[in-house]
Amino acid sequence: MDFTPNEDQTAFFAMLDRMTEAPEAGWAVAPDYARFAWSATLDATLDANGFYDAANEETLGPVAAAELVRRLARLPVVVECAASALLRSALPADLPRPLAVLEEAAGEPVRFLPQARSVLRLGPGRAAIARPAPGQVVTVDSLFAYPMGRFTERGPDWEPINADPAALADLWRIAIAAEMAGALDGALDSVVSHVRDRRQFGRPLGSFQTIQHRLAEAATRIEGARLLVLKAAEHRAPTEAAIALGYVQDIATRVIYDLHQFMGAMGLTLEHPLHRWTYRVRLLRSAFGGAARNFDMAAGLRWTASPSAASTSG
16 A cells, blocks of 8 residues: 555645644643643634545545544644544534544443534444433543543433444544554654653753663554554455554553653653543553454454355355
């Protein structure tokens, strides 16, 4: 697969980068480094300018949508991009966003539910949507760096939709993998800036070879996640979706450990925004059962698709 973006994708990403880097973008880190910051300004701007519709554009497609999710996840603030950019393209056209996703196996609370105008419920062999009414959602305090919520006892009415639940699950795996890859990349950038400026024994921390090697290893792992996400978005095959998500979930623990260790004592506090990225990843690394479950799924799909496996079973 050629990972070089086409002309329209290049222009799309350049516009996205200019928009998110502008002072008025609304993603500046608050001085108190709160656990999370929902940027309604940035979310509304992206929506109004059609960024979340990239998957439906012929010259952009799901690859550009996945890269959009990855780049937005690098920011220290959160917007509801993963479901809107990838899943919504396979859902009814009139479905309003922000969009929250309830995985039946995971249960509640659900991220982005307090902001959601629509909710997709995914279960084995079935999918349904709901439009929460006022009073049906309550905000839940959480350690994870997302706005979280749950339904009240008088929850919404669910409507079955005419969509393939398995295909939706594959898209959601790709979206989560893209979000995790972006969050890890944003966390890495914040730590690289820290070790470049922080001095120890009269020299920057980043000049020590051991730290350089481990940061390079983390960067290599994260780049591998990015490429797997783009490949999965291009083909949208169940095996590749499971591999992409399983891989980024698998590397997450080691990468997070190293990044927090390089921060020293600050890695254990809220004095630095690193926790904003790593606590997002901590939540998402259990999606769809975690790395082991996703790798098992990929292996099972490979086995059943193999001609030799079919002949052996026969």
